[in-house]
Amino acid sequence: MPRILVLYYSSYGHVRALAQAEAEGARSVPGTHVDLRRVPETVPDAVRQSAGYLDDDTPEAAPADLAEYDAIIFGTPTRFGMMAGQMKQFLDQAGALWAQNALVGKVAAVFASTGSQHGGHEATLLSTQIPLQHFGMLIAGLPYSFAGQTCRDGIIGGAPYGAGTIAGADGALQPTETDLAGARFQGAHVAQLAARLAVATPARQVA
Structure with a gap:
């Protein structure tokens, strides 16, 4: 049974809504255990x-x-085109896991909320993946098999690098159904990848 963690930080609820959709998508894969957690507030x-x-x-x-x-x-x-400080501080405390190679080979994915369409949406998705690769994690994005990425019927968040939403400068915009569908798709995608890896033969460690 693959164990999936949806871990987020949210100030105004946009990321939390996406996180709930990610968890819903992951739970749609039979035999998957999913936990929804947040990082501590600072x-x-x-x-x-x-x-x-x-x-x-x-x-x-x-x-x-x-x-x-x-x-x-x-x-x-x-x-400012990067993850929130709360998430960065959380990851900065994971040095012991890095030293133990405890996260090597685990699947990772990122989703984000941004104030404007050109306010660093893709930069945040990509820059958040950098420390995850230092941990040795395998990055899963949001494939174009999710057709909602090409939707032209409004302001749509997300990218091939992960699901997302555009909150607007005042935070008044809420995740669209397409945004939530993308998050559910990504959650299921990650769960399916984790399930495949769980039944695979572990790779031999080379000194």
């Missing part, structure tokens, strides 16, 4: 309240938890 409560951040009762994850899964799907808002 912003003080007073700042969160003044900025209008949404409360989130999703259980938190710890860096050590990552080793327990066959695949991990990471979700983050865009901060």
Whole structure:
């Protein structure tokens, strides 16, 4: 039974909505166990309240938890073309896993929310993949077999590098059904890859 972790950080709920869709997609693959977790908040409560951040009762994850899964799907808002600091701090605490090669060969994927169509959407998806490759993870994107990527009927998030949504400069836009469908597709795609790897013969380690 492949174990999938959907791990995210969300300020205003856009990434959380995508995360729930990713988890739904992963659970659609028979025999898959899926956990939905968030990274710890680093912003003080007073700042969160003044900025209008949404409360989130999703259980938190710890860096050590990552080793327990066959695949991990990471979700983050865009901060100047990169992942949010909360996600970066979480990954920065996973040095022990890196030293132990604990994540080598596990499937990884990324999804993101961005304020504008050209506000670093693809840059965030790609730059978030960099530390995951340092961990030795196998990157899964959002294949063009998800036909929604070519939709021209509105503002659509996502790219071949991962699912996504465009929130608008004021955060008023919510994930479209196409965005959510892309997240569900990616979640199922990752679960299917993890299932195939789970039954494969482990690669021989070469000194």
